[in-house]
Amino acid sequence: MDALPALPVALPLLVAAVLVGLAPVCPRRVADSAALATAAVVTVLCLVLLADSLDGPVVYWFGGWTPREGIALGVAFTVDTVGAAVATLAGVLATAALTFSWRIFEAVRTLHHGLMLVFLAGIVGFCLSGDLFNMFVFYELFSVAAYALAGYRTTDPGSVRGALNFAITNSVGAILVLGGIALLYGRTGALNLAQLGEALAGRPADRLVVVAFLLLMVGFFVKAAVVPFHFWLADAYALAPTVVGVLFAGVVSELGLYAVVRVYWTVFSSPLDRVEGLRGVLLLGAVTTALVGGAMCLLQHHLSRMLAYATVSHVGLTLAGFALLGPAGVGGAVLYLVADGMVKGSLFISVGIVDHHLRDVDERRLAGRGRHLPWLGALMVAGALGLAGVPPFGTFLGKALMEEAALETGHPWLIGLFVAVAALTSAALLRATGRVFLGLGSRARAAGAPRSPDEAALRHPHVHATQALPAVLLLAGALALGLAPRLATEAEDAAGQFTDRPAYAAAVLEGTRDPAPPAGPHLPIQLAAPALWAAVSALGGLGLALAALMPDRLPTRLRAGARAWRPAADLLRGLHTGNLGDSVTWLVVGMAGFGTLLAVVLR
Amino acid sequence: MRHLPYMVAAWLLLIGLYGVVTSRNLVHTITCLSVAQSSTYILLLSVGFERGGTAPIFLDVPVGTKAVDPVVGALTLTDIVVGATVSALLLALAVQADKHHGSLDPERLGKAQDD
Numbered sequence: 238m239d240a241l242p243a244l245p246v247a248l249p250l251l252v253a254a255v256l257v258g259l260a261p262v263c264p265r266r267v268a269d270s271a272a273l274a275t276a277a278v279v280t281v282l283c284l285v286l287l288a289d290s291l292d293g294p295v296v297y298w299f300g301g302w303t304p305r306e307g308i309a310l311g312v313a314f315t316v317d318t319v320g321a322a323v324a325t326l327a328g329v330l331a332t333a334a335l336t337f338s339w340r341i342f343e344a345v346r347t348l349h350h351g352l353m354l355v356f357l358a359g360i361v362g363f364c365l366s367g368d369l370f371n372m373f374v375f376y377e378l379f380s381v382a383a384y385a386l387a388g389y390r391t392t393d394p395g396s397v398r399g400a401l402n403f404a405i406t407n408s409v410g411a412i413l414v415l416g417g418i419a420l421l422y423g424r425t426g427a428l429n430l431a432q433l434g435e436a437l438a439g440r441p442a443d444r445l446v447v448v449a450f451l452l453l454m455v456g457f458f459v460k461a462a463v464v465p466f467h468f469w470l471a472d473a474y475a476l477a478p479t480v481v482g483v484l485f486a487g488v489v490s491e492l493g494l495y496a497v498v499r500v501y502w503t504v505f506s507s508p509l510d511r512v513e514g515l516r517g518v519l520l521l522g523a524v525t526t527a528l529v530g531g532a533m534c535l536l537q538h539h540l541s542r543m544l545a546y547a548t549v550s551h552v553g554l555t556l557a558g559f560a561l562l563g564p565a566g567v568g569g570a571v572l573y574l575v576a577d578g579m580v581k582g583s584l585f586i587s588v589g590i591v592d593h594h595l596r597d598v599d600e601r602r603l604a605g606r607g608r609h610l611p612w613l614g615a616l617m618v619a620g621a622l623g624l625a626g627v628p629p630f631g632t633f634l635g636k637a638l639m640e641e642a643a644l645e646t647g648h649p650w651l652i653g654l655f656v657a658v659a660a661l662t663s664a665a666l667l668r669a670t671g672r673v674f675l676g677l678g679s680r681a682r683a684a685g686a687p688r689s690p691d692e693a694a695l696r697h698p699h700v701h702a703t704q705a706l707p708a709v710l711l712l713a714g715a716l717a718l719g720l721a722p723r724l725a726t727e728a729e730d731a732a733g734q735f736t737d738r739p740a741y742a743a744a745v746l747e748g749t750r751d752p753a754p755p756a757g758p759h760l761p762i763q764l765a766a767p768a769l770w771a772a773v774s775a776l777g778g779l780g781l782a783l784a785a786l787m788p789d790r791l792p793t794r795l796r797a798g799a800r801a802w803r804p805a806a807d808l809l810r811g812l813h814t815g816n817l818g819d820s821v822t823w824l825v826v827g828m829a830g831f832g833t834l835l836a837v838v839l840r
Numbered sequence: 841m842r843h844l845p846y847m848v849a850a851w852l853l854l855i856g857l858y859g860v861v862t863s864r865n866l867v868h869t870i871t872c873l874s875v876a877q878s879s880t881y882i883l884l885l886s887v888g889f890e891r892g893g894t895a896p897i898f899l900d901v902p903v904g905t906k907a908v909d910p911v912v913g914a915l916t917l918t919d920i921v922v923g924a925t926v927s928a929l930l931l932a933l934a935v936q937a938d939k940h941h942g943s944l945d946p947e948r949l950g951k952a953q954d955d
Contacts, residue, residue, distance in 0.1 A: 370915060370918075374918060374922070377922045377925075377926070381922075381925055381926060381929060384926075384929055384930075384933075385929055388933050388936070391933075391936040391939075391940060392940050394937075394940065394941045394949055397933055397936055397937045397940070397941070397949065398937070398946070398949040400933055401866065401930065401933050401934070401937070401946065401949075402946075404926065404929065404930055404933070405860060405869065405870075405873055405930065408873055408877070408926050408930075409857065409860065409873070409876065411922075412853070412876055412877055412879070412880055415880045415884075415919060416849075416853070416879070416880055416883055418915075419880065419883045419884045419887050419912075419915075420883075420887075422884075422887060422888075422911070422912070422915075423887035423888075428911075816946070816947055817860075817869065817946040817947075818860070818861045818862065818863070818946070818947070821857060821860050821861050822861050825857060825861075
């Protein structure tokens with residue numbers, strides 16, 4: 238099975254083509270089953286690749302065009318553990334989302350499933366590709382499918398507007414990426430990541446390389462929704478159908494980050510090696526993203542929008558791990574990314590169930606109306622704890638690794654950021670859960686009872702298992718990641734492999750596949766202190782949530798303190814207009830800012 | 841003159857982005873995006889351009905003839921296809937916006953719902 242790496246991309250594309258071709262005659266259940274089965278098979282294939290890649294990258298050259306004398310002629314898939322892990326996450330989320338949609342979403346499903354499969358194929362291809370231009374093509378492939386899916390409910394003005402904003406801002410990002418690729422190709426004559434890295438290795442970066450770096454990073458930051466490139470995200474994610482939102486919130490933003498680290502480590506790590514300030518610049522972006530996303534998350538009452546901003550803030554946390562520019566940070570961040578993606582996927586499905594059964598997603602209007610679904614509330618509380626990174630969730634393990642890396646590299650203050658941001662996002666969800674499912678909060682008393690006798694009739698009495706099961710299983714998966722033995726050391730090994738540019742280049746260009754060098758004796762990671770921090774953030778989240786629900790029980794001084802924040806909150810909210818022009822303007826401003834900072838640290 | 845194509849590419853990118861930022865009509869916005877996108881075509885082609893080179897078809901020319909880089913040609917073609925796809929999809933969304941909501945002004949199309 239030499240062609241195994243190509244299968245998880247080729248299969249969904251083929252099935253999508255067949256489904257769309259047969260759309261007029263295909264019975265609904267056949268389309269559903271075909272899409273679901275394909276997503277499941279893709280997940281299994283990615284898992285097999287993941288297992289294969291543990292001893293070093295699996296390289297597959299399309300058409301057998303292997304490199305001659307160290308020069309890449311063909312196009313390669315280079316599967317390493319990190320790429321395969323992200324691809325597997327996408328497969329798992331797609332399977333969960335399609336299972337959820339079994340009973341919901343009655344619209345033209347065959348076309349929808351076709352788009353979902355193209356979306357999945359693009360994501361997997363993006364993760365496995367070892368060629369910069371092919372990364373761009375797959376990036377555009379899954380992006381175009383994502384734009385179409387985001388605007389799938391064309392009758393909802395918000396949804397169309399969100400999709401347009403999403404598509405145009407991200408297309409500008411793609412143009413920048415392509416500009417960066419063109420400059421790099423002009424300098425090196427190479428498109429293969431390994432060969433680009435070899436061509437640039439050993440010398441400090443000149444101005445052209447720095448501009449190419451800037452263009453590529455900004456382009457991928459737009460996809461990752463790093464502040465200030467994130468203004469398109471909330472409308473697009475929150476107003477898309479739930480089935481799509483699961484993948485958006487769970488994996489799409491993370492793909493932007495994946496591209497940033499992939500390109501940094503394979504291409505730019507050698508020329509930018511000596512640049513001390515780069516870490517600071519990336520950390521600045523990470524901190525801003527985490528705090529702005531967390532604050533905006535807390536300010537939302539629309540449940541999906543809350544999750545969209547939780548995505549922004551957790552992208553910031555993941556970027557903080559990557560920004561430490563070392564294997565330990567990368568290992569922790571990847572583990573966090575996968576576990577967090579599953580938790581957010583589960584939460585998005587829970588919100589989808591709320592939307593489907595109570596016909597609303599506004600926390601204030603829903604107050605107390607979820608009382609008859611206590612298990613759903615429990616599921617959302619568990620999800621909120623997963624967001625907070627409480628042990629034994631996988632998010633905890635990832636965060637523990639990142640915290641250790643922060644201490645090692647002399648950034649102990651990052652731990653404070655992790656605690657604060659996890660508290661903010663979990664507080665928002667706990668507050669919403671408390672209000673919807675327990676009827677807590679001042680407004681709940683007024684609107685607590687069902688408003689009209691019709692409502693009981695409107696409500697679907699039973700939540701079908703195909704809706705609840707994926708949410709439960711995704712959370713269970715996130716828990717399993719935290720409980721799996723040796724996962725932390727595996728993640729560190731994978732990160733060691735990921736960040737070892739010369740070994741990557743040798744594997745791709747010379748076909749050497751040494752078993753990964755023994756990466757030194759692993760010190761057992763310290764989990765006691767991170768567990769304490771996680772408890773602090775969970776309690777902080779709970780405290781904030783209760784304070785928001787029952788402001789009248791707060792001591793007067795605290796209430797005055799809370800009021801002092803209001804102008805800042807209004808300013809922040811005012812900035813997030815969701816206007817297309819604003820989001821592209823911020824993109825240009827952000828690029829200028831990032832470029833200036835790069836110029837300063839490289840001087 | 842060697843730098844002219846690069847300056848044109850930068851100019852197209854900037855003027856296209858200016859158009860996207862200030863536009864009040866979605867069709868105009870999408871056209872401006874295409875303008876910005878065409879900067880990448882020029883950039884790619886000028887990166888692989890060879891003064892005095894022929895088209896990279898090596899059927900009936902002597903070995904060693906100077907030719908422009910065929911790879912950038914392939915990249916540009918791919919890029920044009922991608923650009924056409926994005927434009928088509930965006931125009932389809934604009935049609936939906938006009939049909940269901942009666943406006944092509946990006947600022948008047950359904951304000952954010954929350955708060």
